[in-house]
Amino acid sequence: MQIIGFCRFSYPAEGGFQVEHASVEDRIAYLYAPERLEERFRHFEAICLPGLMAQTDPDFTFVILVGDAMPDAARVRLEALVKGMPQARIVARPPGPHRAVCQEALNDARDYVAAPCLQFRHDDDDAVAVDFVETLRQAAADVAPLLARHRLVAFDWHDGYVARPGAHGLAAEEVHHPYWGVAQAVAVQGGVRQSIMNFGHQKLPRFMPTLTFSGRAMYVRGHNDHNDSRQKAHVKPVALPRLDATGEARFRDLFAIDADHVRRIFSG
Template sequence: MQVIGLCRFSYPAEGGFQVEHDDTAARAAYLYAPERLDERFRHFETICLPGLAAQTDPDFTFVILVGEDLPAVARARLDALLSGLPQARVVARAPGPHRKVCQEVLNAARDDIRAPCLQFRHDDDDAVAVDFVETLRRTARDAAPIVDAHRLVGLDWGRGFVARPDACGLAAEEVVHPYWGVAQAVAVRGGVRQSIMNFGHQKLNRFMPTLTFCDRPMYVRGHNDHNDSRQAKHVAPVALPRLDAAGEALFAERFAIDADRVRAVFAGT
């Protein structure tokens, strides 16, 4: 079964953000601000990409949705970072309705719209475990009676870490938070054009049967000042403990995140 991941890299959509803007031009200006983009790239390089590049099952497609007006210097930096990930495809689109555009991009990435597929959403500052694709595909096979009986079935892994990278390495703690939108997938029946992006990640179980698993850490949820979910005034800062050597070794083994590389990339920030 085809596995497709979708990452929106600073795509100036209509809707889809908790931070409001007057129009897509104002949103693009916010998203493309040099300081913000630089932070997104640092997280993308050190947190997001390593685990994808190290997947034990490399048979997946990873689509990165960007705006057509993404600054040329940023697009070149993005292409350079993706050179080591053959599964990656960059798709540039003009601003449009968030859910509609994401649905179109996911359906265009399907090898055969008549065949079933597995879709996962992925933010540019998050990570999945190195066996995520393998586990996802195996779980869909194990749950075949349920998957075959429904148009859409949610598959969600709720145990992971929230982490903040910086020049000193990684501060992180383990959490159990189902339906958080990372390490979350939907099994889509062949011929169905709805996608994982047609549904809010925290409301997935309102619209389809879901299976949740919390047996082992499957994700890292990035924590930084530019998280869209952290821009509201009522959101309090989160104090995270510094990882020790054993914690850094776990992150390297489970997510291919190299704490030394994090320190080097974030040096001086």
């Protein structure tokens, strides 16, 4: 079954953000501000890409949605980062309704819309375990009769880490957080054009059967000053402990995230 990952990299959608802007132009200016773009690139390189590039099952497609007005230098930098990732497809779109544009981009990535597929959402500052695709494919096979009876079925792994990368390495702690939008997927029946991006990640159980898994860390949720969810007033900072050598080794093993590489990137 085809597996498609989907990442919005500073795409100026109409809707889809917790932070509101007066106009599309204001949103573009916010998203492409040099300081913000620099942080997104550092997280993308240090946190997001390593685990995806090290997947034990490399048979998947990774769609990266960008705006067609992305600065040329940023587009070149993005292309360079994914040059060694054959699964990556950069897709540029003009600003448009968030759910409609994401749905179109996902359906365009399907080999055959008439065939079923698995879709997972992935933010540019998050990570999944190096065996996430393999685990997802096996989970879908385990419940094949359920998938045959329902247009959409969700999969959600609850356990992982929240982490803040920086010049001193990684600060992180384990968390249990259902339906957080990372290490989350939807099985889509053949002929169904709705996608995982048609639904809020916390609202999936309202619209489809869901399968939940716990007992092992499957994700890293990136924590940084430019998280969309952290732009509202009265959001409290999160204190995270610095990983020791054992914790850094665990991140390398589970997510292919190298703390030394993190230090190099965030010291620049």
